[in-house]
Amino acid sequence: MTDSQAERVEAFFSHEHLTVIEPRRGWYMLDWRELWAYRELLWVLTARDVKVRYKQTVLGAAWALLRPVLTMVIFSVVFGQLARLPSDGYPYPIFVYAALLPWTFFATAVGNAGQSLVGSSQLVSKVYFPRLIIPLSSIGAGLIDLAIATMVLVAMMAWYGVGFTPNLLAAPLLLVGVVFIALGFGTLLSALTVAYRDFTHLTPFMIQIWMFVTPVIYPASLVPERWQWLLYLNPMTGLIEAYRSAFLGKAFDWAGIGLSFTVAVAIFAVGVAYFERVERRFADII
């Protein structure tokens, strides 16, 4: 952070700062400056979620390993061995696991973010801060889980002897794309859930369906050429395929990635814009 930035942020909390409170209607630009001034709260809330996540559990953080690994084993048996789904020539376990990690992160992030505002109703109705902090902070804990589970993926790569290529360098960037989509949907759903509790029930179901229209347990190549575009309308398709390519050393589908990123940014913008629009009503209706 540069000095002038620091000054601006300090000024935000200074004794001379004049806050104007007025009715707000319609669409508003997100106040990035305010959000930045509250970045410490974002960090503290994220740290809280990480700390609390495995408190009073016997296995603790091992759950972050167990869940994806067990899922991978079950999927390998059911979809790999019994259903004999193709896996682009790679061993099915590593093929599914490489996609399962970003997908699990995404599903958890969207689910948590969607419930985050309603779960923090006590905060929302008693103290002010940029509400966007709440869905944002609910995503951090999932990243830690992802990092832990990735260690198993690296071990599997060594075991199967695949994937140690420069492609790996793209993984963090792809993850940013996933985070953007998760944030976009998460903030949108969190705002909708405040007003309409229907989404409490709808969201998990929607995410479940979503996994099957995303090439997680099957390769995108399984879908006939002329229907591929339909698959790629789903922004997660390009990202999940690319994420898998990064870890398996497969060639990237740049068109798919580009499309996914475009949609990701659009979804993020729509989610945040809607959130900002209804933010002021939260305390009255939560």
Next chain:
Amino acid sequence: MSLPAVRIEGLWKEYRIGGQRHAGETFYDALSRGLARLTGRNEAESQAAAERFWALRDINLEIRQGEVVGIIGRNGAGKSTLLKILSRITAPTRGHIEVRGRLASLLEVGTGFHPELSGRENIFLNGAILGMARREIARKFDEIVAFAEVEKFIDTPVKRYSSGMYVRLAFAVAAHLDVDVLVVDEVLAVGDAQFQRRCISKMGDVAGSGRTILFVSHNMTAVRRLCRRAVWLDQGQLMRAGTVEDVTAAYLAESALSRQCERCWNDASGPGCDDVRLQRLAVKPLNAADRDGVASIIDVSSGLRFEFEYLVKRPLALNLSVLLFTSDDVLVLNAVPIEDVHWFGKEFPTGRYRCRFELAPNLLNAGIYRVELLFVRDQAHVLHREPNALMFEVHDVPNQSLWHGRFPGVIRPQFHWATERIA
């Protein structure tokens, strides 16, 4: 004159009465409402309009830097709504507010505390939620812990704290906020008396250091002690703003108007015990006692007659003891029937009794008084204590002086003041 710390202009806040229902509105309802609007059917909209109410109506207020302002009013008067708008938790419907400097609100003690986290972790969490920077919290950490008296348990999850410890820790964090404007709701309602005293003195310190405080409370003693100015809200409107003495007196006077100066009970429902039960209690101004029953106002020049009727159900040596308190809970007097030579110390056979005593005119000062009644057996054993037997108000009388406030002091006798020039 210092700058205004808070300036409120034409503030209105509208709520839907079905707010709860709106929260539970399903997506389908909203969709059909949206469709109805699109197709020009406006029934839903007009119905909604009928279910609205104004929680705040045209509030205009200016609070200067360093002022400590009490906000008083009945439940539902709009006090909390005002605080919520100032703390930006909810948005105003109309109006314009300017807040100079950092504003922090303490609408509830322990907002955001997480039960699984330790006291130490919660201090940082709660501090961050209230808008404190990490190094600021770190700097004040020891002070906070000392104030809360939780040194020994600082690394214990707060879910294992007693409720007292929990409240102390939560208040300690908020009290150490370095802000320009502090907004405090009825947080003192929790915690024991000793803790309340410390909170009030801590808030006094904060106020003394030039910070602006807005303080909502039902405790008039606390408001009078802490605040120099007060604002009285009623049904969303600003009734009066001014010095704390003036506004609290007006508020108490208004709320006293509806108080009865006579209470009656039927046999079993009266206050008392199996041996004796109160049936009627009245306080009347003496100047009106003989004027064909027209209820007259009690003012400082009135003599007062207290009347009691009670049932004695078992023979016993009974006496009443009547205590009179001011609204600040200062005991004014204790009336015991020792002059009542025919009955005092004697045994009362079963039956219905009426007794009365009188207070001289020009004795009580203007104010609200509370009557506490004791039934005593053998001049020693309290059979029953009724702390809120009756409330009544003594009104001021106009006088010739330029002073329009209430005279200080508990009593307001006539002085027969006389001056003569002797040289």
